[in-house]
Amino acid sequence: MxxxxxxxxxxxxxxxxxxxxxxxxxxxxxxxxxxxxxxxxxxxxxxxxxxxxxxxxxxxDINTILNRFGEFWIMDISIKKYPALMYGGGTTLKEFMNNLPKFHNRVALSYPNLTAPEFKVIDDGNNLQIEYHSQRDGLTPMMNGMLIGLTKMFNQEKVVVELISNKGENGLTYDLFRMTWS
Ligand code: HEM
CATH class of the missing domain: 1.10.260 (434 Repressor (Amino-terminal Domain))
Incomplete structure (x- = not known):
């Protein structure tokens, strides 16, 4: 990396x-x-x-570290070092999330050898399901922390972030997260 x-x-x-x-x-x-x-x-x-x-x-444990790191990555690294990229991703949490699949294409302009994650976001009009496709193992808690960081970035801390299914479970080739608006 x-x-x-x-x-x-x-x-x-x-x-x-x-x-x-x-x-x-x-x-x-x-x-x-x-x-x-x-x-x-x-x-x-x-x-x-x-x-x-x-x-x-x-x-x-390592999962606690990765989870904390994910949140730190959004709030203390990405927003501070790359504000234009982050705020250009959307003006609301939902908009940002719907644009997330394309996000690392822009990151790749400054990091061309990136092995980027891939995301698919399904918006049912109310809640979001987020597929996290990775070539790496063990980073699920980091992704969880990043999603929590994004709820904080948009002052939407009431939005609940949940891991619904792990890669490998039920033959899934990705982790499945959900963001629920109350
Ligand atoms: C300005 C903001 C961002 C930058 C500069 C950035 C950059 C990076 C870099 C350099 C890596 C390491 C991959 C490699 O070196 O091969 C990475 C990985 C990753 N990024 Fe981003 N990223 C940003 C925002 C985000 C956001 C908003 C998310 C949303 C959840 C995200 C999710 C991830 C994940 C999950 C990985 C792990 C890669 C994997 O699964 O293989 N990143 N990113």
Whole structure:
């Protein structure tokens, strides 16, 4: 994955737990480098090793870290670093979500070697079903955190985000999420 992902994990740990905790995570991860460049592609094992190490040092599990990271990614990275891209995605949460399948096409203009996720969004007029197709495993909690981050971005925190079905369940080749408006 592009270095911006690993840099953002670093930023999350430093912002929330301080520099010393980050240094412990670095040590625990046993990686040969943790000095990541935004636009350089690193093997995915770097990202998973950092998340695993953070979970260990913070006494929690990797899914909690990934979920928190997903929310941080939207609120503290994407909106701040790429406001035009984010606010250009839609003026309401629903509009943004309906445009989500095309979102990474624009991201790919600055990150051409992206292995992007694919999304299909089904709008029944009231609620949304979101298919998350990924070539990677284990990132479902990160996607969950990102969806929660998007509800916060649009001040729609009453919208409920739920994982309905996991990839692999009932022969599904994707994770299925639902956003419900009350
Ligand atoms: C300006 C905003 C965004 C940027 C710059 C961005 C960029 C990226 C990058 C660099 C990756 C790593 C993939 C790789 O390096 O091969 C990624 C992955 C991902 N992004 Fe985005 N993204 C943005 C917004 C979003 C939003 C709004 C969502 C909505 C849910 C999202 C969902 C994901 C997911 C789920 C992955 C994991 C990839 C996988 O499953 O393989 N991203 N994105």
């Amino acid at each position: 592009y270095g911006i992902i690993n840099q953002s994990i670093q930023q999350l740990i430093i912002t929330e737990f301080g520099e010393e905790t980050w240094l412990k995570v670095v040590q625990e991860s046993k990686l040969d480098t943790t000095d990541f460049e935004n636009h350089e592609v690193y093997d995915d094992t770097y990202t998973y090793a950092l998340a695993e190490a953070a979970a260990k040092i913070l006494n929690t």
